[in-house]
Amino acid sequence: MREPRVFGETRRRTRRNDEPREHRVSLRLGDDEMAAVQAGATLARLTPAGYAARTVVAVAMGTLTPIPPTTRDELRELLEARTALTRIGNNLNQLARTRNAGGDITDEQLLAVLARVEAAVRRMDEATVVNMRRRRRRD
Structure with missing residues (x-):
């Protein structure tokens, strides 16, 4: 007995009015694939x-372009750096709000946040340069 499919709400087949699909392609895939x-x-x-x-x-047909693993890694790095910069920006806003309200913000706290800013900007710059070099090679 076959196991039930795991899909929630499987799409119905779309009826093709233009031309019937008469050709078949057989694939052999490994376990990971x-x-x-x-x-x-x-x-x-x-x-x-x-x-x-x-x-x-x-x-x-050219409507979908596969992304090589190295490009995916670069995009992931850029997204991680962007997320880090957003978090750091939030930290800076909190420090500024606290300091403006008369709170005690130490120089060490400010230096720690600035060090994180510099590291995140450096990561973003490195990833951007790698991405630009790859694009130049493709053009």
């Missing part, structure tokens, strides 16, 4: 075959 396809299909609320077909056609 199949797990990735199944995970993507679950997120897209499609069957693995439907997800694979939609993704392959989108890449082939």
Whole structure:
């Protein structure tokens, strides 16, 4: 007996009025590859075959561009640096509010926040330079 599918609200097949799909492609995947396809299909609320077909056609037609792992790592680094800068900005606002209200803010506290700002800006600069170099090579 087959196990029930894990999808919540699986999409119904879309009826194609333009032309029937007569061609088949058979894929052989390793365990890790199949797990990735199944995970993507679950997120897209499609069957693995439907997800694979939609993704392959989108890449082939140029409507979806795969992101290499190194680029994903760079984007992740930029997002992490941006998040860090946002948090640091919040810390600076809290310190300024406290100091303006007559609170005791030590020089050590200010220097610690400024050191974090410098480190986050440095990370952001490094990631941006790497990203720019990669884009120049592609152009």
